[in-house]
Amino acid sequence: MDLAWGDERTKKFVTNIGLITSNGPYGHDIMAAEWAHHVSYNPGIIAISIRQADATHENITKTKEFGVNLAAHDQNVLSSVAGNYTGKEVDKIAVLKELGYKFFKASKINVLMVDASMNAECELIKKIVIGDHTTFIGEVVYLYPANNKEPLVYHAQKYWKLNTLVEKPNPDELDKIKGIVERFRKK
Ligand SMILES: Cc1cc2nc3c(=O)[nH]c(=O)nc-3n(C[C@H](O)[C@H](O)[C@H](O)COP(=O)(O)O)c2cc1C
Numbered sequence: 371m372d373l374a375w376g377d378e379r380t381k382k383f384v385t386n387i388g389l390i391t392s393n394g395p396y397g398h399d400i401m402a403a404e405w406a407h408h409v410s411y412n413p414g415i416i417a418i419s420i421r422q423a424d425a426t427h428e429n430i431t432k433t434k435e436f437g438v439n440l441a442a443h444d445q446n447v448l449s450s451v452a453g454n455y456t457g458k459e460v461d462k463i464a465v466l467k468e469l470g471y472k473f474f475k476a477s478k479i480n481v482l483m484v485d486a487s488m489n490a491e492c493e494l495i496k497k498i499v500i501g502d503h504t505t506f507i508g509e510v511v512y513l514y515p516a517n518n519k520e521p522l523v524y525h526a527q528k529y530w531k532l533n534t535l536v537e538k539p540n541p542d543e544l545d546k547i548k549g550i551v552e553r554f555r556k557k
Pocket of ligand 1: 420423453456503
């Protein structure tokens with residue numbers, strides 16, 4: 371069955387916004403991808419799912435490398451520009467520079483990076499067509515030092531800022547759960 375964009379149920383997902391940078395047949399480009407996930411620690415691997423029609427898709431297919439810049443909580447404008455125009459028609463990097471965003475050259479791959487909440491440079495290790503998107507799986511070849519910029523949150527087609535911590539179960543609750551777990555432990 372289909373899971374439609376905008377359906378009340380698919381709107382329950384909560385994600386980051388990966389600002390994906392690439393450089394290929396369409397030149398330097400940046401796009402917004404809510405489907406950008408950390409999927410392995412050792413080695414560090416990030417998966418992104420990109421529509422076949424996007425300039426980014428062609429750029430990465432050709433060059434086999436991409437940058438992942440996780441948008442910071444105050445980068446809603448950056449995300450909207452990256453996500454609402456295509457590099458097939460617009461030089462989004464030039465637009466964003468004009469708007470005051472700072473780009474810099476990646477150190478291990480030939481793309482531009484942008485100041486963000488987290489920056490990682492990836493080399494493509496696998497490309498899988500999954501339904502109406504292609505998942506590009508990239509090994510992290512360079513990870514930038516940590517900063518204290520909070521990530522922008524994407525949920526129900528809107529941008530959000532993290533602000534309320536929900537505590538993990540307290541020691542009493544954990545003890546109670548442990549007792550129940552012991553009763554149901556498989557022999
Ligand atoms: C908030 C947001 C999240 C998005 N997430 C994705 C995504 O995960 N995958 C995707 O293929 N497109 C996603 N898009 C749409 C692309 O960013 C959009 O098609 C963009 O124009 C592609 O740029 P390009 O043609 O320069 O690669 C998203 C757009 C926005 C605004």
